[in-house]
Amino acid sequence: MGSRSELLYFAWRNTKVRVGALILALFVILAIVGPLFARHDPNAYVGPPAHPPSREYWLGTTTFGQDVYSQFVHGLRATFIVGLLGGGIGTLLGVCIGLLAGYRGGMVDEILNMFTNIVLILPTLAVLIIIAAYLTVRGILVESLFIGCTAWPWAARAIRAQTFSLRAREFVDLARMSGRSSWKIMFYEIAPNMLSYLFMTFILQFGGAVLIAATLDFIGLGPTQGISLGLMMNNAVLWAALPLGMWWWLIPPGAAITAIVGALYVMNVGLDEVFNPKLREL
Template identity: 40%
Template sequence: MLGRRGSWKLRVGLTICAVFAVVAVLAPFLVHHPNRSGPDGLQPPSLHHLFGTTDIGQDVFKQVLAGTTGSVTIGVVAGALTVALSMLFGVGGAFLGGLWDDAGSLLSNVFLVLPGLPLLIIVTDYVDSRSVLVIALVIAIVSWAGAARVLRSQTLSVRSRDYVDAARVAGESRWRLMLREILPNLMPIIASQFVFGALGAILAEAGLSFLGLGAANGASWGSILFFAQNAQAITLGAWWWFVPPGLCIAILGAALGLINFSIDERINPRLRAAAQAPRRGGKR
């Protein structure tokens, strides 16, 4: 069980993520033309435009709602693909061993040596269609190697434990050993890797969009920041154009960080002991 400190972090993080997930699902039904321009350019927040307008009269509130769908989709898809690739080369390689493990380790080492952001920029620049799903796929392909190394080391540790050896001696098949004995013990780490991958993907997409290589047509928070930067929103004093998407990235990132840290407290004995120490001190 998580301690109270870990519990409140997990509850707060899950609550914030649930709110963004609901907005991401409902936004396509609530906002039909987020990029429609109007006559009221660079208007500050008001009852008619809650987050103000852009230089060509676009409603920033509608753009932020529509961008929530794109950014959350990128985070979820990239996080899931990162976990899938890391499990394929990390868990699969460590469990099967031999040539598969050597090939997976070599490939992950190559991706780890290559600088992440420049590689991401180069790969994205060669992609013709920069849709949300394509951006998520590119981010996952570039960022899976670190998670694969972590899962490989944990799989090697779990594979050598006594209960796994006992199941192997009892005649359990290799797939049954994987599904019944090894994977359940890796689930907290896999969950942590998914959360970390989703957080990294959202931040990476925001960075790509700021460079003009992100999702097109204002489909994410990062692309909103890109258009605001191009229109010199800071110079014009149009803070309402770039602050809302920036705050959304920061708040969702903080929520994912709280979830990830609470999972770390669960799987890391040192962090769990550090979290319990203040409570033991308070009881004395």
């Protein structure tokens, strides 16, 4: 309990963690509460075309009279869903494969390491583009699954290396002598000793999932139904928002994606300083 309180104390004192967490919390609150204040359906034609921000339309309207604010807050929610699901799946696969390969070693390690290397050298974005292009109906869940299933190799390799160093410790030998199964040793003995590393891995997976989803959406291979920040940017570019002076259609989603991913990476650097006593801010 004391060590946990100590970590929280140093985490809050770390400027990078504090700034990143506050920015991320701001967007999380907006994604949760924002749609409650949206008076229009994000894809409905509700107002005059290309209307600038006003009291009635807080972020203006699109070329077709759609409410940009409604699209923004609903797209923000979709972005966090993809980040959580895609990042969660990628982290889970990386943890399971990395722990198994690092703990068992031998032939199991060689087979899993070969499989990891194969997936690692695949051009991930190209594979996602090909798969998405052949699906006539795509949703956020399908997109998250694709991202998670292709984003795990680097995490697996890193966790495998950590497991190699932990499996020779005395507490692992003691667990083996007590007759605990391999799965219990991996998930109840080894994994808890690298929780900080796993948490930072999830943050990076979250940010990566948001970026990949925004890329797919921006090139028109995102969800075929609904709205997302990447789709907003795709439509804004497609219909020449900036040349027409409609900055309110393109800049908010782009700035939000940049701020969210930037906040996650800044938090990750700060947490590295927190979990490593040698790097802590005094």
